[in-house]
Amino acid sequence: MEILFDQMPNPFTYFVPLFFLLIVAEAYISYREDKELYSLKDSLASTWVGLGAAALNTLTKAYQIGLFFLFYQLFEPMRVEFLGYENLGWAWWVWVLCLIGDDFNFYWHHRFCHTIRIFWAAHLVHHSSEKFNLGTAFRNGWTIFLYKPIYWIWMPILGFNPVMIALCMSFNSIYQFFLHSTLVPRIPVFGQIFNTPWVHQVHHARNIEYLDRNHGGILIIWDRLFGTYMDKDKHLKTEFGVLHPPTKHDPLTLNFHEFNDIWKDVRSVKSWKAKFMYVFGPPGWSHDGSRKTSKMLQQEWLQQQKATPTQKEEQAELVAQ
Incomplete structure (x- = not known):
């Protein structure tokens, strides 16, 4: 396990210079064409949140890989007995299956982040910006890494190597960086199968008709299959952000204000059912109907x-x- 983990390359290392150049280019285009895609306050917030997320992701990487290895090794005897193999190996088709399985996991992880309040509290920071630009891609929640691997547990159980799973998760994150831009037009054929910046704008929009749509990572077919797909209406002005934006934009507030609100709601009611719903119900649920999902x-x-x-x-x- 230690040898494999130590030898695992970090794909982000190779893409960081490209990310930086693209952000600079987008900011320049925004300035030249007066598109107002960036603001200093918003960019600083994205930077600090992104740096914190990167640090926490690095610190929790060993926990994620270790968790995968635990189930990978624990279920090896059962794989040998019932499935007839020790592991799936490193063949090209295993990589393809791993990428597809990873994206399937991401879809459900992402969808539940929008429909279960405690998970929304961890994910909300990614949607907190009223700007939609490449810098927004780095606004990742600081607590999301603690529970995210749970959705991937079935893969090491089946025999996918934990290092392969971790790399596929990284490839998925790298792909999603390129989704956060309004400068890319609709891509007709490619966009029927793969996620694109055009439809990802819908996901980041706070327009009522757009809420909780297009949760896919690399592939958009999951949204088409499970009824959450919506195309962007070019005649409708897209408004980005959340319905109830935080009053402050420091990284601590952005990451933890919704957890604080959940705690306040839980304390405000005596019913255990209401307490449960304030934590695990959909965002916007209230016991007295004062708020709406x-x-x-x-x-x-x-x-x-x-x-x-x-x-x-x-x-x-x-x-x-």
Whole structure:
């Protein structure tokens, strides 16, 4: 285990210069064409959050790999007895399966990050920016590394080498860096299978109709298969960020303010069911109906779209009152 871990290359080392050059290029284009893709305050927040995430990811890498190796070795006798092999090896087709399996895991990990509040608290920082640029890709939650590997446990159990799994996870993260830009147009054929910046804008949008869509990493087919895909409407102005943005933009607030809000909500109710829902229910759930989940907001939005002009005026008057 130690030999394999020590020998494992870090793909990010080779891509950091490219990431830096692309961010500089995007910022230059933004300045030249007055697109306002970047702001100093937002960029500083992304930088500090990204540096903290990179440090924590490095510190927890041994824990992730160790966890994978634990299940990899623990289930080896069962693989030999019931499946007839010790491990899947390093053949090219195993790499392909590993990449597909990794992306499948990422989809469900990412989807649950948007539909379970405690996981949303860890992931929210990635959506906290009202700008959508390549620098946003580095806004990763500091606590997400603690539970993320759980979704990948089945892979070492089946015999995928833990180092291979870790490398595929890195390749997935590298690919996703390139998704965070508004300068890339729709890519017709490629975009039918693979995730692109065009549809990833939908994922980062706070428009009601766009909420909780397009969770895929490399592949967009998971969203098509599981009913979460939505194409970007070129006629609709995309608004980025979260519905209830934090009041401060320091890295500690961005990473932990939602955990603090969860704690306040849990303490505010006596019912154990309500306490459970405030932690594991969907973001926006409340025991008294004072807040709304994304599904509730989208249902209201759909009703408004179906309403006649007179009904819309009446609804607007009720809201104003």
